[in-house]
Amino acid sequence: MKKIYTGLILFILSFHSTFSQTDYFFPGDSFDPQIPSPEEFLGYPIGEWHTRYDLIVKYFEKLDAVSDQASLKTIGYTHEHRPKIILTIASSKNMANLEEIRLKQLQLADPSQQKPDVSTMPVIIHLGYGVHGNEPSSAEAAMLSAYWLLASQSDLAKRVREGAVVHFDPTVNPDGRDRHSLWADSNKGFPPVADPLDREHNEAWPGGRTNHYWFDLNRDWLPLAHPESQAKIEWYHQWYPNVTTDFHEMGTNSTYFFEPTKPYGSENPVVPRKNYDDINPRFAKYFSKYMDEIQSLYWTKEVFDNSYPGYGSTYPDIHGGLGLVFETASSRGHVQDSQRGEITFAFTIRNHVVNSLATMEASMDNREYMHDFLREFFESAVSEGSKDPAKGYVFGDEFDESRSKLFVKFLKDHQIKVYENSSDIQAGGVSFKKGKSWIVPTNQAQYRMVRTMFEYEKEFADSVFYDASAWTMAGAFGMPFAASGSAKLGDEVTETTLPSFEFPTEKAYAYLIDWSDYYAPKMLFEMQKAGIHVEVVNRPFTASTQDGETEFGAGTLMVPLGFQKMSNQEVQDKLKEIASKTHQKVFAVQTGVNVSGIDLGSNLVGEVKQPKILMVVGPGVNSYEAGEIWHLMDMQIGMPITKINSDMLGRVNLFDYSTLILPTGNYSSQSESFTNHLKDWVNRGGTVISMKSNILWLNRIGITKESELEFEEAPEPSELPFEVRRDYEGAKEVGGSIYMAKLDLTHPIAYGYHRETMPVYRNSSLFMAPSKNKYLTPIRYTENPHLGGYINDQNLEKLKQSASVIISPSGRGRVINFFDSPNFRGAWFGTNKLFFNAIFFGNMMD
Template identity: 80%
Template sequence: MKKPLLSLFLGIFMCLTSQAQENYFFPGETFDPNVPSPSEFLGYKIGDWHTRYDLIVKYFEKLDELSEMASLKTIGYTHELRPKIILTIASKANMANLEEIRLTQLQLADPSQPKPDVSSMPSIIHQGYGVHGNEPSSAEAAMLTAYWLLASQSDLAKNLRDNAVVHFDPTVNPDGRDRHSHWANTNKGFPPVADPMDREHNEVWPGGRTNHYWFDLNRDWLPLAHPESQAKIAWYHTWYPNVTTDFHEMGTNSTYFFEPTKPYGSENPVVPRKNYDDINTRFAKYFSKYLDEIGSLYWTKEVFDNSYPGYGSTYPDIHGGLGLVFEQASSRGHLQSSQRGDISFEFTIRNHVRSSLATMEAALDNKDFMHDYLREFFETAVSEGAKDPAKNYVFGDEFDENRNRMFVQFLMDHQIKVYENTDDLSLGGYDFKKGKSWVVPTSQPQYRMVRTMFEEVTEFADSVFYDASTWTMAHAYGMPYAAGPSVKLGEQVTNNTPTPYEFPEGKAYAYLIDWSDYYAPKNAF
């Protein structure tokens, strides 16, 4: 056989093989044969095994290697030193112009800057998966969705590549995912065992939900206690995505949940009603359409809430975007019986793939609307902050320098503007000394995050909460603070570093440590 014919034959064979392997997820689709499907790359059909995180990273590295439309970036590392990655997919033209696109998006989110022409701007979509490690279907869906976006020859995929920049975070919690994947794979039955009492479906404590230190990272977008969240938030503020997804799993006997969440009383008090009453409704129509097409059952509005700012689906709502939570009934293994029959791992993955595609189509169709909303969000933040009776929040601990600096840095990590206090002030029963206290004005683009840090919300329309009902971070730091009138602002803080003790060199029998300092226990032990 001549070489050109052989190449043609092999190309057609590879294309058909790829399509056959992923046909369950993308029936009838045509793909670029030069881009391997996840099944081709991994050597097993998606859903047959729980994919280890290092293999997910390797697959994304392969996409980055093969295509000019894909770019992989490491944004940080977990406690167990697994890389935190973001895969970005867009057209060649947009990839070549990516930094300008990013800066224009930041300009749109800054009301002090001229508003750019939103009609010429691509939609910025952030697909986030797997914050809970033992809710594993979403990370598999991340690989499939990235493959579809990069390789599909459909009109929708081409339109998305041309008019959107899509960022994939395949696993927010890599350490927990690998802990669960190891359990599910090593306890897998041959053939699969659907009995809920089987060992595969009942992982030992502490399970894979949490990270290395057993912390639930879906509560950490606000406190930023862990490197996974710190890296994620630092990256988030370099883009301000229009839409951010947050894929989860729930009990096996449920079906599928998408937003809106439970209305009135369960929403965060600083998020504009437009987000809940208009934008969520716009997007929900796409989710129902995509799930109807494959006959998957779903529900919405009945439970879950968006109250706590530290959720992955709420934090974006407080930054001019749309945060979306999805909940899929879990197979908690490879196959498990439920009230509606056996649920396979493959089935749970497919539902999340459908919602991923629906999200991108909805974001694209509402591109200009979401860009306009991003600018409107920050403009109204400044104007509402100017009308707030509390013109400033003053804070500071006279005796604990490092506690002060930790809190200042925390506010800055959330892009809140902080200024030096230049006068001695008495407010709210506290005395704030110049040089040892700071001022946060309310009239600033991050006004709604300022409220999140300092306001004390004690009354709610709905007494039923899924989770946290309080989050005033100034109290979490034990920080003295008070709301007050306009005060003189000193220099804006731009360089702020906590300073642990440095013990003097030379021989010593003992060291005396001032126990009022935040770092005292760390240095004593």
């Protein structure tokens, strides 16, 4: 095959509009004049501006319009209603048979069907770009690569069009991209400023990396918390691409990275070794060849993590394809100084363009090989699953139907087969009831994803992780589950719906709503918003309801009809509407006298006041954590919260709010006048919800008096080789792992929970001693808490003695301190209720 790149000898090349786009990006190539180049369509050379997402979409619409070899599809919309698009390019013949090709690919990935003849099947290539909005070179590369494939007259382009179906996703994160593009373009100088200190190269908080809710979408292929990922995964399972790319940027002083990643140290435990030992090196030869031709520096086999299944470069590895991560040095703007000279935006784009083309060539040369591997992957998954001593995993929370069904839906979104449990069974020391539990068999094509969802991993070849080292989603959902050696399957679940209930029709003295269900907090807020007076029963009791004698736990909501500002009929109508909307069962009682326990007029029953929440965001605040809280309140409760920048706290009157949320951050720059105001507000009854290390600041300003755990550290070596410093120090961090915690079920933080233990997620190395007040450490760790993920022995011993949650009284107010992550990545449904309880019942917790 003739070389596409010849004669380029400069590693760093200052790019100006006088340079020909094709000479720079595609030297020696010729193009179909009927296909407009990005430069012709946009009116400026690629690399001169950061292209807005709507213009990227319009360019792809133009390619769709001018060629029968291109087809554009909208697969979903972002939070900010930008379309998520896929541009498909293939020969006219393959485009005419696209659905047949897709169905054959699905047949190939299904071991229960006969294997099709792969000798004539086109390879399916998915080129994904721009999951991080402020890593913008990849989306520009997407336009150039799509143009090349559609218009180039080179032998390679013709061969790819004939032998492949190539799907382009130009921007996985459109909302973040536009946030960054606006910043870079509006701060661009004429000429551009290369100084790294220039405003153009330093975005305002929260930056463009994340999506609307400040989530990193490169972590969301597994949790599926956002519409961008939900649409992407649904599309992915319609195609099962053989090769998927994931283009990124890294530090300006770096060069270029492509896989393989670090051998053994950063690999996913369920991915076959063939992926790492054979396929990755096979493709890497192409990347090095293309980079050598343009004399661009690069590196491999270091640092980058390939273990977490929620990456765009790892999820395909668990689905019979090859996921590939690429990282280029970033100009973080239009041009920036580096240790090797000026890095231009065009230079970073070109690196990704050449590796897009290298990926297409490698995929074509290994077309049949990758098809055979796809089939082999799923056949071996079924074979391994059939030999697993666990014939299935049984799960379900009998007290929380909504959360259970959310987990069922989540599994099915990942194409995992789920069945009804047809009988009451005991497994792993846990009782699972018919009709309230489900079974996931291990003997299925998605066996490796089943392991991902249910297995806890504790043993690792490496001790330093770029990201989370634990991801067991059954734990994240707080699902009671167990492996079963003889699970009897009921009917397969084909669709999932949240529960619905008949509203009681008889005349009522009061209505009761059990707090156990995941969406009970949403119903509480909807009732408060509708003007319904709601009280909470703070002790367990048994009442006579339309279902007979019914047990209720502490935290049960009561709507007394005698204390409403509206008529009984209006209350009933509103409750019926809200209950249907939030999937909650409402119980009617005819009397305030209960069968057992306290009565409904007890002094241990009181009003639940509608919270008014202020959350600090902005410079110095962890945007991921703030985004998790914002997303939780919007998506799961529908409760608006006021977000205020940290530098505006001095202007706020806290007495306008009931609750202040402090995501992890640096608050030490706050003025003395604000800290005095904060102390006064707390002492008069305010509630602070504080995350992790904020407790140290609250201690310093005199609101709390908690102590870090005193622990006799193991002696450090007197000397170590310089080269091990990263691994040695990194192993001390708790980068993201799962532990078993013990709840005080009588404390309001645990309202709605029925089991004394629950999995919690920790990604902090702060260890706080339990409260000196013996009643106010409602969540601690069990004696042997480690469930999954990496932690060194010394930190594990610290953890066993430390607190997960502490309540710190201050005057008539209190601080609720979370040292774990109850809302992590929008996926920890099992611990969200702890945070809801802090919101609604915080004033009862001390």
